[in-house]
Amino acid sequence: MEWTLGVKLLLPLLWAACGRPAGADGANGYTSIIEVTNGGPWGEWAWPEMCPDGFFASGFSLKVEPSQGIPGDDTALNGIRLHCARGNAERNTHVVESQSGRWGAWSEPLWCPGGRFLVAFSLRVEEPKTPGDNTAANNLRFRCSDSTELEGPGLNWGDFGDWSKLCPKGVCGLQTKVEPPRGLRDDTALNDVRFFCCAS
Template structure:
């Protein structure tokens, strides 16, 4: 959860790049909220919050709402489960809508489809909870991040 009096004005994601045809892909491994007490002007004083994150990939640079804006809803891109010996990835990217109407899209992988937009958090987003598949071991298909829930601010 964001510290008291702050809310998410930006986000960053942890992504494993495409591994090629014969290697296991996990795509989206983590999401961080960057909480501030104002707009982008104080982004250097942000407090980062995250839930569980997968072990693969690297954290990308934060993406911020315009000054004075905050994250108020999201849509998760997910690849559907593939049958047989196919490589499942789970979540592949995420996008957010800012309070001023701007949309911000993470630089995840392009596979899958975006779901419907979440309900709007009128006072911004303040918390995050992710659903992760634990590593399954060698020669097994891993997916990492599979779902996310954000909590709306009360203040």
Template sequence: MEFTRVGKVGLRGAASLCPFHAGHRNYNSILIVPNGGQWGEWGKVESCPKGHAYGFSLKVKTEREQGVIDDDTSLNGIRLHCSSGGVVQSTVGPWGEWTEVKECPRGYLVAFALNVEAPKGPADDTAANNIRFSCGDGVILEGESPTFGTYGQWSKRCTAGAICGIQTKVEAPAPGDSTALNDVRFFCCD
């Protein structure tokens, strides 16, 4: 089977919406950033059954120097840890290990910024590499992942409530150069 890279599709900026259905929850806004990677397909929206996300963990392939060992992908997945118990995730790439949970000391996740490496042409691409979240009380949490790119601008904050759902854009394994996770959207619930 041959995989091809797909051009960027999806929302631009931030969208505030009337209540809509995400997974099995209603949400009031979607948090997005403009610097997501261009390859892959959007997975299913998944959301906490109740409550909000108080923390996160990442699935990362941990090369220390880009290009040294075969194909670098860095960020492969993001899990939200829910106040109602359990975790939710959208599509996840096949490489790497899950990091320890980063938790808001008080409150929930309300905004994010994504670290992305710009396309490198024929060289080894990694796309999304790391993420930062802002907690409702202003505390900033950052993932533990190799950082080959740069952080873009922060998303808007949840207009009400906090993050309760996730949707990731992941490139399937491809011969030669795979990027895994490219972009992410978060859904806010009251």
């Protein structure tokens, strides 16, 4: 029990120290990583979460805190879940989630049509402002393998950046960068995300 707990506590630190995974690790290994350049500056990279072997992400849902008004502290996008599928997209699924912030509620999933897979993404991020209420990442949109675009129900602060590169077949995992709660100071929660691509 103590050894297992130690490993769970140590893994996020190792991933953060390395900055990114080293490469494919066999049957459940990824072939590449897709990222964007406009992620927020706060927080640390958490642990990765991967779809089961043979599954790819066909849908996603977001954890979003609505606007808190004045003088509330806004955090906007707090979490991302991938809905991994094999076969019928909405029946044979497995949900994966890296670290998420504590605020907000989960949306209903958005699905690529016809069992297609998520292959690229763009992140909506509010630029840092001093002084001010920083929110970092606010929304996320994906491109499916049939070129359909799905935009999440996040908030409208900031701008969408450039699209990531394409996964050759589909997204099969994720890793989030989240700022932990700061007490009475300005919270931003989710700042950035990267996705893993698999070939089979």
